[in-house]
Amino acid sequence: MKKIIVSFLTIGLATVALTGARAQEIRIENVINILGQARPIPVALDGFTGEGAEVLKFDLYVQGFSFVTPDAAQYLIHGSDAGSVAGTVTDKFAKRVMLSRSYNGASLRRQAHTFADEIVETIQNKKGVGLTKIAFKAQPSGYGPGEIYIADFDGHGPQRITTDNAIVAKPAWAPGRLALFYTSYVRSNPDIYYHSLSTGQRRVIAGYSGLNTSAAASPDGAKIAMVLSKSGSDNIWVCGADGSGLKRLTTGVQDSSPCWSPDGQWICFATEIGGRRRLAKVAASGGAVQTLNTAGVSNPTEPDWSPDGKWIAFTRQSRDFDICVMSADGKVPPVVLVRGENPSWAPNSRTLVFNHDIGHRDVLSVLDVFTKQYKDCARATGSDSQPAWAK
Secondary structure, three states, X not given: OOOOOOOOOOOEEEEEEXXXXXXXXXXXXXXXXXXXXXXXXXXXXXXXXXXXXXHHHXXXXXXXXXXXXXXXXXXXXXXXXXXXXXXXXEEOOOOEEEEEEXXXXXXXXXXXXXXXXXXXXXXXXXXXXXXXXXXXXXXOOOOOOEEEEEEEOOOOOOEEOOOOOEOEEEEEXXXXXXXXXXXXXXXXXXXXEEEXXXXXXXXXXXXXXXXXXXXXXXXXXXXXXXXXXXXXXXXXXXXXXXXXXXXXXXXXXXOEEEEEOOOOOEEEEEEEEOOEEEEEEEEOOOOOOEEOOOOOOOOEEXXXXXXXXXEEEEEEEOOOEEEEEEXXXXXXXXXXXXXXXXXXXXXXXXXXXXXXXXXXXXXXXXXXXXXXXXXXXXXXXXXXXXXXXXX
């Protein structure tokens, strides 16, 4: 197995100057009232060209910012990416410099991601996602055999993880580790593998007769939920991270797509009840299955629980596939956001990565849930799908 080394370069701060109020004191016009109706934060970008401007525009746009003229902006972002990235952020109304940074070391692209993250943290008081990673399935021909890849969240810097030349599916990150779970047919049966990205070593976690897929690690990494058909139907099972202590949680007709609540107490999944697809949850320790209210949205599937515990994203299957979000407590009903499927939350609990069809090939996209702004990612190969965001 080819050894995969994931390099996380550090960046030196050549100058640091922060004046004026701290982030929590900054007046922000972007107030979220109800899901999907937030106004983006207007900023003006000046002085950046080429790759630096491209990165800043992508990162900020998918985290709730819009680019306007200086007259219409609330914040002015000025700088340069000639050789390295340097920039300032000014609150136009307060007439103060909020952030001043220059960077050295690492690539220009990584410097720009870091500056974007600092802008997000300064203005929104939340961590940015510029330096995060995603995993996904890539199929050169658009169907059939493929491989598992990882990349920067915007699709740049793709690295092939597998060399199976087989059907692969459902990559998922092991929390806090450079490791993935995924399904591969390399042994002719759909088996679940654990794969260390730092050593290239992998092992079978579930290789039972029939279907073994959709592995999802608990937030603490101690357990794995998955879909197995070893008892005759597709159901949700849990086991230890090493595959031991296997326990069946559901007995439905066709259960799929398990995901964990961030406290590790619940597993949300899709199931079939009375001939209709529903979302449901079951305690991770076992117990009665509880259905979730997705009134107004037909055929929900592929749920993913946000890291802050507030939201559940999922796919609606109708004539087309749509990305939907609802509150985990049921108080905010499902909202249809954009066309697409396989949503996965970013660590910031406001951005999703998903895939959608363009010309019969799947493309990854990144979506800001509250403004509905999204951008397509760089494509690794012919068709990229089933993304999973590292948290």
